[in-house]
Amino acid sequence: MNDHALYANVIDQPRSSPRGAGQHVLVVVSDPRETELLSTTLGLAGYRVGTADTGAEGMARLIRHRFDLIVWDAGLPGQESLARGRRLPAADRPPMLFLTTCDALQALLPELGPGTEDYVTRPLRIAEVLARAQVLLRGRPGRHPTRPSYGDLVLDDATCRASRGARPLDLTPAEYRLLRHLLANADHVLSKEQISRYVWGEYRGDQAIEKLVSRLRRKVDRENPALIHTRRGFGYRLGRGDG
Structure with missing residues (x-):
């Protein structure tokens, strides 16, 4: 696509194009x-x-920060990194909008997850990108940052800070990534490999995880009840009690 075609996409957008909410x-x-076209529009x-x-x-970046939508060049x-991203827990995996060519659609379409993944073809039409993004984001939080919690443990994804009661952690x-992952899977045991690949994007061995x-x-369990528990031979769990 030449530069004129790229920027005509921006100039020609109707005022009624779908809009985001932060x-x-x-x-x-x-x-x-x-990248410039998409980030600008x-x-x-x-x-x-x-x-x-x-x-x-x-x-x-996906591992370090919370995103509501990924626009991914197919x-x-x-693409091994994309496969790893698709294995993230559902609570942490944002919907994905793929950019592809008509020639590559045959390979991409069977891989799309229903309702959570979609595509647009090149040359890009920004009105279509905005419309598909709005559909994928429908019902997901916008400007207001989520504050996931478990009892008196509260996380703030906007600032990557956490507190237990009145005590900041x-x-x-x-x-923070480890605690966020444990909280998103509260009362379920996560293996060391699951934790390592989420926190660092690779497996780093038992000692690093321990x-x-x-x-x-x-830092978390100075107060009672203790929230982080070890299941020997299996992994770790966030929850009440040691069962």
């Missing part, structure tokens, strides 16, 4: 012109936009 969108596209439409130009960088090399980024859980437990 949702956080991650654009993972290799072409810098498409999504921003003008009321979304907060982050960008990445490789699959590995996109997955790293032609990126090294001074967490590192890895500790040390991270130990540090987090010292």
Whole structure:
């Protein structure tokens, strides 16, 4: 697509185009012109936009931050990172809008998850991108950041801070990601491999995970009841009681 066609997409948008409500969108596209087009128009439409130009960088950003929607270039090399992203727990996995070509649709369509994944074809039509994004985001939170909680444990995803009752928890980024993952799967045991791949995007071995859980437990479980529990031979669980 030439530059004129790219920016005609922006100029020609009707005022009635679908608009966002402050949702956080991650654009993972290799072409810098498409990245600029998408980030500019999504921003003008009321979304907060982050960008990445490789699959590995996109997955790293997805692990570090909460996004409401991913716009993903289906032609990126090294789609292993995308496969890892699809294995995230449903509570942490945002819907995905794929950018593809007509020639590649035959391979992409059987892989799409119903209701949570969609596509647009190149050359991009921004009105279509905005419409598909609005459908995927329907019913998901917008400007108001979520504050997931369990009893007196409260997390703030907008600031990546946590507290237990009136006591703030001074967490590192890895500790916050671990606590967020445990809370999203409260009362369910997570294996060490599941935890490691969520926190770091790779498996780092038992010692690294045990040390991270130990540090987090010292910060979270100063009060009763203890919330972080070990299931020997299985993994870790956030919940009440040690069952």
